[in-house]
Amino acid sequence: MTSPAPDPVRETRRKREHERQAVVFGLIIVFLLIAGLAAAAMYSGAFSTPFSRPIYTPVAAAPQPEPCLPQVEGQPDGALPVPYSKVKVRVYNAADGSEPLADANEDVLTERGFNVVDTGNWLEKLGQSEIRAGTKGITRAYTLAAQYPDARLVLDDRTGATVDLLVGEQYSPPLSLDRVLLDAETPMEDAEGCLPPDQIDPVPQEVAPKEG
Structure with missing residues (x-):
């Protein structure tokens, strides 16, 4: 009993599927490697991210201090009320x-x-x-x-x-x-x-x- 001859179309399709899977797995491995390297760099402080920067909150300017009473000539004990x-x-x-x-x-x-x-x-x-x-x-x-x-x-x-x-x-x-x-x-x-x-x-x- 002879084996059936291989189908060229099926073989070509199977070959393309294997190539596609290899590309997908390769991209996943590269992405994981890049993500791992980036995580290690952030952990070690090699570079900062927007999330690592302190949040800046504007602070309102403090009001001007009120002035003290001046020394008034003829009033050595302190300034008196003005009429x-x-x-x-x-x-x-x-x-x-x-x-x-x-x-x-x-x-x-x-x-x-x-x-x-x-x-x-x-x-x-x-x-x-x-x-x-x-x-x-x-x-x-x-x-x-x-x-x-x-x-x-x-x-x-x-x-x-x-x-x-x-x-x-x-x-x-x-x-x-x-x-x-x-x-x-x-x-x-x-x-x-x-x-x-x-x-x-x-x-x-x-x-x-x-x-x-």
Whole structure:
């Protein structure tokens, strides 16, 4: 009995399948070798990956320290409050909304004797209310700040003694007069954590735009 003659077509197909399998297995082996080498390099620190880099989270700049009270000539025990009539104040709304906060504060401060010289809307929106002053207006800024529970003192580079009240989003109304801890004969106290003015880099003075 004779064996059947081999089928050329079947042999060719089988040969191609073997070649294809050899290519596939070869690619798998090469991939595994590359992956192994890369893993070993990362483990040994030969190169870094995006996952090995520390995640950078931007940190908000620390707020400027509040200025301490200056030494005042003739007041060796500490700076006394400035008479309200000698405190020139500009009051600006730095909060969202249509509520006329600047006008409302102008009414209260004028009633108490402060010299309000301007009102309007500020250039930007603020969270905490601020009282801004230059070095000549620090005692006036402290006198005004005593009227509010949480206004922050900010030193800017203005040359005059006028101070600005910027009413922010976290606005608190003025304290009632019986809670204002000022006495004409008692020196004022420094803000907690303050620095001498000459150790603070003042922010640039900003001027509120005129409406209309």
